Amino acid sequence: MAALVRKSKANKACVIGLDGVPFSLLRELAERGVMPAAARLIAEGHLHRMRASLPEISAVSWTDFMTGTNAGEHGIFGFTDFKPGSYEVRYPNSLDVKRPPIWDVLAGKDRRSIVINQPSTYPARKINGILIAGFVAVDLARAVYPPAYKTVLDQLGYRVDIDSLKVRENPALLWEELAQAMAGGRKALKFFWTEAWDYFEFVVTGTDRLHHFAWDAYPDPSHPDHQKFLDYYRQVDGIIELIAASYRELSGTSEGLYMLSDHGFTGIFREVYLNAWLERHGYLSFARTDPAGLQDITPGTRAFALDPNRIYLNLKDRFPRGTVDRSERKALQREIAERVSGLEYEGRKVVRRVFFSEDVYRGPQSDRGPDLLILGENGFDMKGSVKKKEIFGRTDLRGMHTWDDAFFWADRECGQDLAIQDVARFILGNFS
Numbered sequence: 001m002a003a004l005v006r007k008s009k010a011n012k013a014c015v016i017g018l019d020g021v022p023f024s025l026l027r028e029l030a031e032r033g034v035m036p037a038a039a040r041l042i043a044e045g046h047l048h049r050m051r052a053s054l055p056e057i058s059a060v061s062w063t064d065f066m067t068g069t070n071a072g073e074h075g076i077f078g079f080t081d082f083k084p085g086s087y088e089v090r091y092p093n094s095l096d097v098k099r100p101p102i103w104d105v106l107a108g109k110d111r112r113s114i115v116i117n118q119p120s121t122y123p124a125r126k127i128n129g130i131l132i133a134g135f136v137a138v139d140l141a142r143a144v145y146p147p148a149y150k151t152v153l154d155q156l157g158y159r160v161d162i163d164s165l166k167v168r169e170n171p172a173l174l175w176e177e178l179a180q181a182m183a184g185g186r187k188a189l190k191f192f193w194t195e196a197w198d199y200f201e202f203v204v205t206g207t208d209r210l211h212h213f214a215w216d217a218y219p220d221p222s223h224p225d226h227q228k229f230l231d232y233y234r235q236v237d238g239i240i241e242l243i244a245a246s247y248r249e250l251s252g253t254s255e256g257l258y259m260l261s262d263h264g265f266t267g268i269f270r271e272v273y274l275n276a277w278l279e280r281h282g283y284l285s286f287a288r289t290d291p292a293g294l295q296d297i298t299p300g301t302r303a304f305a306l307d308p309n310r311i312y313l314n315l316k317d318r319f320p321r322g323t324v325d326r327s328e329r330k331a332l333q334r335e336i337a338e339r340v341s342g343l344e345y346e347g348r349k350v351v352r353r354v355f356f357s358e359d360v361y362r363g364p365q366s367d368r369g370p371d372l373l374i375l376g377e378n379g380f381d382m383k384g385s386v387k388k389k390e391i392f393g394r395t396d397l398r399g400m401h402t403w404d405d406a407f408f409w410a411d412r413e414c415g416q417d418l419a420i421q422d423v424a425r426f427i428l429g430n431f432s
Contacts, residue, residue, distance in 0.1 A: 013256040013430040014247045015201040016240060019058060019119070019135075020208030022264035023049045023407035025218075029237075034230050037241035044254060045411040049404070050418045052263035054360050054373045055308050056403040058135065058208070059092070061262035061420050062119040066101040068424030072361030074099040076120065077369045079136070080306060085320060087294040089306065094121045094133070098365060102424055103127050103199060109431055111198035116188055117160065118203055119262075130192060135161050135205055156191060158184040162209050168396060174213050175228055178206045182235055189239070193246060198431070202243060204236055211265040215399030219267075254411040256430045260423060264405030268397060269379030270345055273388035274305035280391065281339060291386045299323065303336060303371075308401075309382035310370035311336065318367075333371055340374060345392055352377045375403055 018026075027047060030039035041047075053061040053071065055078055063076045071077045075098040080089040097120070103113035107128035114130045115121070122133035124145040132153070137143035137160045144150045162177035182204075189202050210232055217225035240259070247257050278284040283303040286296050294304050297314075299321050305311050313332055316322035324332060337354040344350055355373040357366065376382045381400035408418055414426055 011431050012251055013199050013427050016243055016259040017203030018207050018261045019205045020211050020263055020265050021261040022405040024405055026407055029233055034233050035237035037237045041409055045409055046413045048408045048414060048418050050406040050408045050420055051404045052406045052420055054355060056263045056401045057308060058119045058262050063097060064421040065423055067099040068421055069099045070361055070421055071369055072363030072366035075365040078306060094123060094125055102427055105428060106199050106431060111431060112196055113199040114192050114195055114197045115201045117205060118201060129197060134203055156184055156187040158188045161205055167213060178232060181206050211399040212397050215267050259409040261406045264402035265399050266378045266402050268381050268400045270392045271381045271383050271394060272350060272376060273383050273385050273391055275384060275386050276388050276391045278303050293386060305384040307384035309374045311372040313371045337372060349377055350380045
């Protein structure tokens with residue numbers, strides 16, 4: 001495959017992001033020959049197993065990556081968060097990120113960046129270079145900086161993401177949606193590579209979508225979509241080959257080339273509805289049988305959950321109808337943690353580990369986070385729906401995120417206990 005050509009200067013870095021690709025899956029596909037370009041990188045460098053953020057979701061994990069900090073510093077705790085002094089939720093965006101991303105740090109060194117499809121950067125903010133925001137970007141016109149490049153992306157047929165709602169209505173459309181997004185992304189990669197840059201980043205989101213909708217197609221060779229699953233990964237490997245070869249031609253080395261995922265994946269056995277569990281055990285109650293949201297809790301409520309696995313105590317000094325004193329917080333944390341840890345389904349252990357917020361978050365935003373984070377055993381996907389009345393259920397999704405099976409590849413050994421927020425310092429080290 002022909003490399004993308006452009007002359008180079010020293011001190012560069014390039015990142016390939018594969019959303020939701022587990023360490024275990026990447027290594028297995030490389031060993032099976034499905035991903036020969038990835039196999040060559042693994043043989044030449046070092047593939048690390050890496051911990052994602054908590055919660056193990058893209059909004060938090062990619063923000064950990066791009067800022068080199070945890071949510072206690074950058075302030076993004078999930079795809080949703082509470083409006084201040086309220087039980088109503090809002091969708092945080094790039095304007096809520098409290099710490100500078102890699103490319104802003106590099107701008108201070110007069111370095112130019114091109115960032116394509118980075119999640120949690122919408123709306124696109126001004127950078128020294130070019131930024132195309134990734135998921136969740138609802139309007140391409142606001143996802144691009146400088147805005148003039150929107151016309152170019154339209155001409156290239158670029159798509160930020162697949163249409164997940166359309167796929168849920170008609171699962172057969174998954175492959176067409178993935179193909180269209182891949183084709184547009186590849187064209188954008190080729191176009192922007194020839195621009196001047198010191199830092200280049202390209203993220204593939206389709207891997208995450210493939211896993212959510214068709215994870216069960218991989219382990220079962222008789223599954224009707226098994227070959228399509230493998231073929232998609234061959235396309236992903238083509239992206240890896242193109243970028244890796246082009247970077248080596250540009251810089252003469254693999255130093256400064258990195259590849260990572262933001263979390264792992266596994267199959268779903270059951271979804272677990274934490275608000276139903278809290279209601280069943282007397283920590284939560286609603287004033288109506290069909291609550292519209294957490295604003296419908298009764299005054300006696302002591303705890304409630306937000307997606308995907310965050311439990312908040314109804315603290316008097318935090319929420320308008322709070323019932324829990326700060327002096328009671330530790331005891332209530334321990335009580336809920338002990339009780340939920342014993343949850344079982346048909347004899348299977350449901351909860352792998354309960355984290356207290358003070359063990360997860362460090363920084364001035366920490367008090368805005370949840371009080372507990374409930375990490376499920378593989379197969380048990382924690383949810384925060386207020387509509388569900390039963391603790392366990394299933395939807396049409398086939399895959400769920402995992403916490404400690406993300407991956408990070410570099411040309412050298414980078415340590416044995418990596419978290420995704422550690423990656424930024426390796427990247428920035430190329431410019432010191």
